[in-house]
Amino acid sequence: EKDEPGEEVQVTYRELLELTCRLGNTLKRQGVKQGDRVTIYMPPCPLAVASMLACARIGAVHAVVFAGFSAESLADRIQD
DSSP, rough: OOOOOOOOOOOHHHHHHHHHHHHHHHHHHTTTOOOEEEEOOOSHHHHHHHHHHHHHTTTTEEEEEOSSOOOOHHHHHHOO
16 A cells, blocks of 8 residues: 555566566676675565565565665664
């Protein structure tokens, strides 16, 4: 569900799997490999879920930071 009432996005398991695989391949092409650390900074949405699953699929450790943090807070969370 989105922030606005009545607005929702439905994603099938197949769509989520396809998106997850595409994102995983994109991460690998960017040089992300098993054991690397990835910070996901985006609002809660199906793409954020697929990003987390893509990191898990390739074995990258991931941390999720939802939008709304200041630059300093974001830097602290990435450092942690």
